[in-house]
Amino acid sequence: MSGIVAAKLAELGIILPTPAAPVANYVPFVRTGNLVVISGQIPMRDGKVAYTGKVGEGISAEQAVVAAQLCFINLLAQLRAACDDDLDRVRRVVRLGGFIAAPPSFTGHAGVMNGASDMAVAVFGDAGRHARSTIGVPSLPMDAAVEVEGMFEVA
Numbered sequence: 001m002s003g004i005v006a007a008k009l010a011e012l013g014i015i016l017p018t019p020a021a022p023v024a025n026y027v028p029f030v031r032t033g034n035l036v037v038i039s040g041q042i043p044m045r046d047g048k049v050a051y052t053g054k055v056g057e058g059i060s061a062e063q064a065v066v067a068a069q070l071c072f073i074n075l076l077a078q079l080r081a082a083c084d085d086d087l088d089r090v091r092r093v094v095r096l097g098g099f100i101a102a103p104p105s106f107t108g109h110a111g112v113m114n115g116a117s118d119m120a121v122a123v124f125g126d127a128g129r130h131a132r133s134t135i136g137v138p139s140l141p142m143d144a145a146v147e148v149e150g151m152f153e154v155a
Contacts, residue, residue: 005087041074042144043067052143056106068115071148092153093130099147
């Protein structure tokens, strides 16, 4: 992969992993017209979930921000596959959706999701600004602390 986005990723010290295979009956992404919708990505690193448990109970908000960043990196890996290895085809981050595993007393969901949102802007500049939803949930697949899904406009 080469290009403007690849150079930005290198500048940020981000190396995209091999995209994770689905763990159930779904596809990692769907392309329709000039939109790519990417299934939820959890904070996988080297084939293992790097952040498990609930935010506010064993996982700090700071750790959860890093987990959200890792989820966004995994979104980018899927997006690269959807764009035939050319992330310069991305025109806009349209929407991110975040799911934060947390007890009912935790209310810092938006701050956790900023990990992914800030990274979108760091990588794509103004084209990284997006609509967003963030919700708290009682649990996530594989006991992940965070999951992030995305929608991207591509050329």
